[in-house]
Amino acid sequence: MFPIVLALTLIFSSQLEAELQVNFYRNTCPNAELIIRQEVQRAYFRDRGIAPGLVRMHFHDCFVRGCDGSVLIKSTPGNSAEEDGPSNAGSLRGFEVIESAKARLEQECRGVVSCADILAYAARDSIVVSGGLGWDVPAGRRDGQISLATETIDIPAPFNNLDQNLQAFAKKGAHTIGCSHCSQFSNRLYNFSPANSQDSTLDPLYAMQLKQQCPRGPNGNVDPNAVVFMNFSPTAFENSYYVDVLRNRGLFTSDQTLTTSPDTLSEVRDYARNNIQWQTDFADAMIKMSQVEVLTGNAGEIRLNCRAINP
CATH class of the missing domain: 1.10.520.10 (Peroxidase; domain 1)
Known part of the structure; x- marks a missing residue:
């Protein structure tokens, strides 16, 4: 799965480091x-x-x-x-x-x-x-x-339930926009549970569209390289994601479970109505x-090549 899994900006309980500074490179590397x-x-x-x-x-x-x-x-x-x-x-x-x-x-x-x-x-x-x-x-x-x-x-995985996501995001953070490989949510279309092959919380028309984009092959599996957009504006940063969730068009199980709790449902509704509030809270x-468990002072190093630790 690539560009972005979840959208949730509810909880931050991690210890934040106080040593980071805005304009840190003002004197050492101004540009x-x-x-x-x-x-x-x-x-x-x-x-x-x-x-x-x-x-x-x-x-x-x-x-x-x-x-x-x-x-x-x-x-x-x-x-x-x-x-x-x-x-x-x-x-x-x-x-x-x-x-x-x-x-x-x-x-x-x-x-x-x-x-x-x-x-x-x-x-x-x-x-x-x-x-x-x-x-x-x-x-x-x-x-x-x-x-x-x-x-x-x-x-956090796309098939997480709400409790699992809240526990994970209580430690770190989140975001939205992008695409996903079909394999990350195809269970919602074809083998959701023993009783239902399709997730009943998924909008039927949306499910049909997803099946057209993620058809099963002769072996019963979807193409592992097939990709779909998370919504109709996958590269624009705005609040349509939350509108989709309210319409039962959340791509992942972890998305749709945001409507299963009164607290998170209230957040979804607020963000669906107010794009500026969503963007402000996201920022x-x-x-x-970005300040979670950072290394500062003499800890770690300044890599000369981002893809490898220094010799």
């Missing part, structure tokens, strides 16, 4: 944010799907070992890294944008800007370029030196998420 923004814009105008990809990558980075850029580390013969974990394998997008920004930054101010900060800035710039509200990014993260595929098991949530 840092400009360079990163330019690379995101350049990539977006080539492929609009890159914006949700970068936001999702930031989310998946923060969910494992905190926001330390460990998701960017490439697997080696001796280690299977996060990018190849069960929740990420073959689905993460945007590595080339981070690498392009890093290459320019290394020419501008060598060894100064961390890959974790580049990813945090790129996620913010992706929201802005796709129509969302911007925010000031607290920076000063340092890069982690450990990346393990096995640790991605904690990333606040992203700021908080």
Whole structure:
């Protein structure tokens, strides 16, 4: 599954680090944010799907070992890294944008800007370029030196129920926009339960449309490479996702379960009615998420290559 799994900005109970600062590179690398923004814009105008990809990558980075850029580390013969974990394998997008920004930054101010900060800035710039509200990014993260595929098991799955999602997001954070592989939700169309082949909470017309986009092959399985949009505006950052959920058109089980609790249903209704409120709360949530379990001071390192720890 690629660009973005869930949309929920309800709970943040994690300890946030206070050492990050807005305008952190003002003196050490004044053009840092400009360079990163330019690379995101350049990539977006080539492929609009890159914006949700970068936001999702930031989310998946923060969910494992905190926001330390460990998701960017490439697997080696001796280690299977996060990018190849069960929740990420073959689905993460945007590595080339981070690498392009890093290459320019290394020419501008060598060894100064961390890959974790580049990813945090790129996620913010992706929201802005796709129509969302911007925010000031607290920076000063340092890069982690450990990346393990096995640790991605904690990333929330699209088939999670509401309780599982609330427990997960109580630790980290969330976002919306993008696409998904059919295999991530096809059970809702063909083998939902012993009693019902199709999820009864799914709008019948929407289910029919999804079946046309995700047909079963002769072996009874859907094409693992087939992809559908999450909604009708997959690269625009706005609140139509919540309108879809209220119409029983949430793509994932984890989406539709937001209507099963009075508290989360109230949030969905509020965001469906008020796009500005949704965007404002989303920005606040992203700021908080981006500070989860960060490395600062002398911890970690500043990678010279975002795809590998320093020699």
